[in-house]
Amino acid sequence: MSGNDVLLEVDDLKKHFKVNQGWIASLMESFGSGEPDYVHAVDGVSFELREGETLGLAGESGCGKTTTGMSLVKLHDPTAGDIVYDDTRLSEASDAEIKQFRQNAQMIFQDPFESLNPRMTVYDTVAEPLRIHDIRNETARVQRALEFAELLPAEQYFDQYPHELSGGQRQRVAIARALVLDPDFIVADEPVSMLDVSLRAGVLSLLDRMTDEFGLSVVYISHDLSLLRHMCDRLAIMYMGKIVEKGPTDQIIENPQHPYTQALINAVPVPDPAVGRDRVELQGEVGDVIDIPTGCRFKNRCSEYIGDVCDQVVPPLEAKTDFEQDIACHLYDSAEGYDPYQDMTGSPSASETGEEPESTPADD
Amino acid sequence: MAQEEQSSRSIYTDLDDTSSEEEIDKWQRTFRLWRETLQEHWGMLTDELSVKLSMLTVAGFMLIAIFAPFIATHQPLQRQYQGEAGIIIDKWVEPSLLGADTQYLLGTTAEGFDIFSQLIYGTRAALLVGLIAAFFTAGIGTLVGLVAGYYGGKVDDALMRIVDFLYGMPLLPTVIVLVAVLGPDLWNIILALIILQWRSTARVIRSQSLSLRERPFVKAAQVAGAGDWHIISRHLAPNVLPMTFLYGSFGIAWAILAEAGISFIGLGDPNTVSWGTMLQASRAYSALSFGAWWWFVPPGLCIGLLVISGFLIGRGYEEITNPKIQ
Ligand SMILES: Nc1ncnc2c1ncn2[C@@H]1O[C@H](COP(=O)(O)OP(=O)(O)O)[C@@H](O)[C@H]1O
Ligand SMILES: [Mg+2]
Numbered sequence: 001m002s003g004n005d006v007l008l009e010v011d012d013l014k015k016h017f018k019v020n021q022g023w024i025a026s027l028m029e030s031f032g033s034g035e036p037d038y039v040h041a042v043d044g045v046s047f048e049l050r051e052g053e054t055l056g057l058a059g060e061s062g063c064g065k066t067t068t069g070m071s072l073v074k075l076h077d078p079t080a081g082d083i084v085y086d087d088t089r090l091s092e093a094s095d096a097e098i099k100q101f102r103q104n105a106q107m108i109f110q111d112p113f114e115s116l117n118p119r120m121t122v123y124d125t126v127a128e129p130l131r132i133h134d135i136r137n138e139t140a141r142v143q144r145a146l147e148f149a150e151l152l153p154a155e156q157y158f159d160q161y162p163h164e165l166s167g168g169q170r171q172r173v174a175i176a177r178a179l180v181l182d183p184d185f186i187v188a189d190e191p192v193s194m195l196d197v198s199l200r201a202g203v204l205s206l207l208d209r210m211t212d213e214f215g216l217s218v219v220y221i222s223h224d225l226s227l228l229r230h231m232c233d234r235l236a237i238m239y240m241g242k243i244v245e246k247g248p249t250d251q252i253i254e255n256p257q258h259p260y261t262q263a264l265i266n267a268v269p270v271p272d273p274a275v276g277r278d279r280v281e282l283q284g285e286v287g288d289v290i291d292i293p294t295g296c297r298f299k300n301r302c303s304e305y306i307g308d309v310c311d312q313v314v315p316p317l318e319a320k321t322d323f324e325q326d327i328a329c330h331l332y333d334s335a336e337g338y339d340p341y342q343d344m345t346g347s348p349s350a351s352e353t354g355e356e357p358e359s360t361p362a363d364d
Numbered sequence: 365m366a367q368e369e370q371s372s373r374s375i376y377t378d379l380d381d382t383s384s385e386e387e388i389d390k391w392q393r394t395f396r397l398w399r400e401t402l403q404e405h406w407g408m409l410t411d412e413l414s415v416k417l418s419m420l421t422v423a424g425f426m427l428i429a430i431f432a433p434f435i436a437t438h439q440p441l442q443r444q445y446q447g448e449a450g451i452i453i454d455k456w457v458e459p460s461l462l463g464a465d466t467q468y469l470l471g472t473t474a475e476g477f478d479i480f481s482q483l484i485y486g487t488r489a490a491l492l493v494g495l496i497a498a499f500f501t502a503g504i505g506t507l508v509g510l511v512a513g514y515y516g517g518k519v520d521d522a523l524m525r526i527v528d529f530l531y532g533m534p535l536l537p538t539v540i541v542l543v544a545v546l547g548p549d550l551w552n553i554i555l556a557l558i559i560l561q562w563r564s565t566a567r568v569i570r571s572q573s574l575s576l577r578e579r580p581f582v583k584a585a586q587v588a589g590a591g592d593w594h595i596i597s598r599h600l601a602p603n604v605l606p607m608t609f610l611y612g613s614f615g616i617a618w619a620i621l622a623e624a625g626i627s628f629i630g631l632g633d634p635n636t637v638s639w640g641t642m643l644q645a646s647r648a649y650s651a652l653s654f655g656a657w658w659w660f661v662p663p664g665l666c667i668g669l670l671v672i673s674g675f676l677i678g679r680g681y682e683e684i685t686n687p688k689i690q
Contacts, residue, residue: 102589115580130590
């Protein structure tokens with residue numbers, strides 16, 4: 001399934017959350033009236049993570065970045081689709097394989113004030129994964145991990161509680177915890193967005209060093225493109241649970257093609273004002289993630305709207321003839337000869353691609 | 365495959381994982397951390413005057429309960445007779461504390477029992493009921509709340525239906541029925557109180573667990589591969605423990621009040637003296653109309669003191685722990 005250098009393959013991942021959980025709604029549902037509503041947090045995302053690669057996941061708040069990241073480390077069971085790690089489909093993995101996966105997949109959370117147990121010391125927090133996996137040399141490893149995270153001298157932090165640490169120190173502890181098992185890949189969910197601006201550079205350079213020295217594959221999640229630009233080899237831009245553009249970082253930043261990506265990049269202050277760009281303003285609200293619109297999800301805000309095809313046919317993320325990156329937009333010609341106009345009203349496949357099957361179970 | 369290639373790129377490669385180097389003494393460390401936490405809480409708790417006084421009161425009652433046989437001047441349930449002959453019961457005697465020329469500090473009852481000794485032994489019953497009932501209500505409630513809150517779904521539904529059912533039962537009437545069925549024994553009263561009182565602890569702990577399990581530090585433990593029991597015991601329990609203590613200390617007060625109430629309406633254990641049974645007897649013999657206030661005022665005061673102390677300690681603890689939970 002995967003090539004030798006692909007560590008993780010995400011295959012049409014979907015995660016829907018049931019919304020109406022009230023007992024009246026569930027009563028009505030059991031009498032057959034009223035369909036449960038689902039938040040389509042992640043709605044068909046595919047990408048691969050290669051060994052030693054850093055992949056950035058960008059998009060506005062609420063587009064499903066965190067849910068994707070959590071699914072990658074198996075904090076969510078996917079509603080549909082699958083994740084393949086080391087040639088194992090996680091949905092079919094045995095307990096031993098899951099344990100192996102747990103040892104190699106770690107996550108750094110957005111809010112360091114929430115991601116450390118307030119009643120656990122730094123030592124216990126960092127040592128916990130070692131205890132769970134029954135790994136020897138606890139003290140030496142914890143010390144190394146803390147030293148790597150530039151918490152020096154490490155012993156001095158052993159008995160401190162999170163409330164005695166600053167935000168930057170906490171995030172370093174969280175990084176040390178993620179690294180103590182010597183994982184293969186890490187999901188870093190907006191690792192510096194909650195930190196004081198003055199502390200960000202330090203933590204970012206630590207993350208940079210981490211990628212290097214551990215030979216890690218990292219998925220960086222951020223809404224901040226200027227940050228991802230420096231950290232990532234490849235970028236994937238998400239909008240309403242789908243990836244709209246995916247490719248090498250330089251290509252996406254310098255030469256964005258999807259109207260949404262263009263708008264996002266325009267929102268970032270350009271460091272050099274001489275680099276002129278056509279300004280594309282992002283207008284309107286993010287669409288409804290419960291009642292997904294037909295066709296392209298970006299159509300209502302799109303400055304390049306080209307009519308019925310956008311309204312009716314979901315643009316697949318695919319290679320385009322003239323560009324290095326994959327783009328999900330009808331503006332560009334498919335490299336594989338896919339013609340969206342064939343799928344327009346009249347032919348039944350249009351409604352099939354537009355509607356997601358909602359019979360699949362989703363949890364909250 | 366992937367790991368082998370990468371093992372060369374790691375900061376742990378030189379660590380020999382087959383033999384364990386010297387590790388920090390875990391037990392010693394855990395013990396030290398616990399002691400430090402307790403010391404810190406104790407220090408903050410006793411900072412407040414009302415809490416300090418309450419603690420002293422409770423400690424005083426505990427000493428009295430422990431040393432009751434040495435403090436009491438008579439057997440609490442032994443009739444006292446006038447003179448050597450042992451024919452005339454020494455009843456309605458006025459207290460020597462008020463200047464009467466008798467050997468009874470607080471006088472005697474209508475049945476000829478020494479009130480002071482009953483008061484002293486009554487402390488035992490009160491603390492026994494209070495501490496045991498509170499320990500088990502807090503313990504059961506915490507366990508049920510943790511399990512219901514952590515697992516959620518059907519487990520939660522089932523456990524919370526039981527709690528709802530118990531909430532439908534009014535405390536005193538139900539305890540009265542239970543005690544009437546099981547027999548008026550102090551242990552049955554305790555049992556009845558436990559059965560009915562874990563519900564409130566369970567509910568509060570459940571809602572705390574529900575929100576705790578969504579906190580990122582629990583997610584982080586799950587990512588590291590922690591099992592359910594690991595998360596419940598290491599991550600949820602330490603964070604709900606202050607709430608357990610809080611409900612425990614309130615539980616002491618409630619249990620003592622409930623026992624007094626049950627005894628007062630005549631369902632107390634006839635073979636044990638408690639403050640409640642003292643009040644009940646004084647009412648049955650119309651002590652008030654005889655002006656024998658020394659019969660019912662002291663047990664009433666003792667109940668009030670102990671109950672208020674329990675609540676004050678609980679409140680004080682609530683105040684110091686709530687901002688620190690975060
Ligand atoms: N546990 C959950 N239950 C219900 N809805 C959720 C849950 N987690 C996320 N969502 C919803 O899914 C959508 C995507 O959220 P998220 O992945 O957090 O976005 P992002 O990280 O990009 O801001 C949001 O609309 C959010 O409200
Ligand atoms: Mg997020």
